[in-house]
Amino acid sequence: MREALFVKQNSEKWQHYDSMQQANPDEVANQFIEITNDLAYSKTFYPNSKTTAYLNGLASKLHQTVYKNKKEKSNRFIHFWQTELPLIFLQHRKQVFYALAFFLVSCAIGTLSAKYDDTFVRLIMGDAYVNMTNENIAKGDPFGVYKQSNGFMMFLQIGSNNIFVALYTFVSGILFSFGSIVSLFRNGIMLGSFQYFFFSKGLGFQSVLVIWIHGTLEISAIVLAGAAGLVLGNSLLFPKTYTRMASVLKGAKDGLKIVIGLIPIFIVAAVFESFVTRHTEMPLWLSALILLSSAAFIIWYVFIYPIKIYHNKQHAHAREN
Numbered sequence: 525m526r527e528a529l530f531v532k533q534n535s536e537k538w539q540h541y542d543s544m545q546q547a548n549p550d551e552v553a554n555q556f557i558e559i560t561n562d563l564a565y566s567k568t569f570y571p572n573s574k575t576t577a578y579l580n581g582l583a584s585k586l587h588q589t590v591y592k593n594k595k596e597k598s599n600r601f602i603h604f605w606q607t608e609l610p611l612i613f614l615q616h617r618k619q620v621f622y623a624l625a626f627f628l629v630s631c632a633i634g635t636l637s638a639k640y641d642d643t644f645v646r647l648i649m650g651d652a653y654v655n656m657t658n659e660n661i662a663k664g665d666p667f668g669v670y671k672q673s674n675g676f677m678m679f680l681q682i683g684s685n686n687i688f689v690a691l692y693t694f695v696s697g698i699l700f701s702f703g704s705i706v707s708l709f710r711n712g713i714m715l716g717s718f719q720y721f722f723f724s725k726g727l728g729f730q731s732v733l734v735i736w737i738h739g740t741l742e743i744s745a746i747v748l749a750g751a752a753g754l755v756l757g758n759s760l761l762f763p764k765t766y767t768r769m770a771s772v773l774k775g776a777k778d779g780l781k782i783v784i785g786l787i788p789i790f791i792v793a794a795v796f797e798s799f800v801t802r803h804t805e806m807p808l809w810l811s812a813l814i815l816l817s818s819a820a821f822i823i824w825y826v827f828i829y830p831i832k833i834y835h836n837k838q839h840a841h842a843r844e845n
Contacts, residue, residue, distance in 0.1 A: 556586040609785040614830035623750035630709040634716025670802040683794035690749035697753025704753025738797035740818035752779035
């Protein structure tokens with residue numbers, strides 16, 4: 525890459541890092557890693573240039589800031605969910621949209637497959653589950669499966685399983701993102717066929733009101749875990765100006781933060797599925813309220829709130845300068 529192009533691609537970032545007064549140790553450390561990677565690239569290809577000298581000075585400045593701010597803030601735990609995680613969602617919003625697109629396409633495939641192949645639902649869900657659900661429908665209690673297990677044991681099993689699925693979906697992204705895409709497709713096809721099964725029985729609207737009490741948070745979190753896997757996989761495929769190792773480490777760190785941030789969502793979803801969904805006779809307004817509130821929270825926290833934080837930081841930076 526020519527030096528002029530290298531400078532053009534990165535000058536705005538360098539100037540931003542050079543001028544900002546950043547107190548958050550994690551952000552300063554990330555900036556230091558980025559600048560040292562750019563410095564290593566510049567030293568390799570333009571060893572005696574002004575660009576290399578400038579980056580060397582900027583790296584020294586950030587190095588001093590890292591050690592000055594080395595002590596963690598007491599509210600680190602709160603800061604993670606309040607600021608850090610939303611900004612990661614904003615930074616990797618393309619991967620979030622890609623994961624959602626892959627998942628919706630797979631849901632459509634599962635729905636159409638179930639519609640045109642009577643055996644497809646049994647292939648995906650298993651004969652035992654389909655037979656049990658048909659028996660429950662005949663008894664007038666189509667969602668009786670949610671009432672059969674002890675609530676606490678159900679909570680432990682569902683919560684741990686969903687967290688495992690999220691971790692698997694994330695880690696499989698190291699296979700050039702393909703592993704995460706496969707996991708999203710598998711879960712999407714399962715959901716599409718599962719939901720069509722109830723619609724084919726004339727229970728579509730009722731199934732939405734019951735199943736999506738917990739499904740809204742659970743499915744959203746799985747999609748976001750898929751996005752985390754794409755962040756990891758893309759860091760391997762497209763390192764940009766980073767070394768490939770530095771890019772993978774950064775992608776793994778951001779992806780893991782997303783998955784860790786999803787754990788409370790999985791826990792709440794497991795609580796809903798274990799202790800709330802079983803009350804299939806609850807009033808329509810209450811079921812709709814839980815479902816819509818869950819959807820509103822995901823939309824706000826993943827898409828709206830991060831933009832607000834970013835603009836607030838930009839305004840604060842403008843006032844400081």
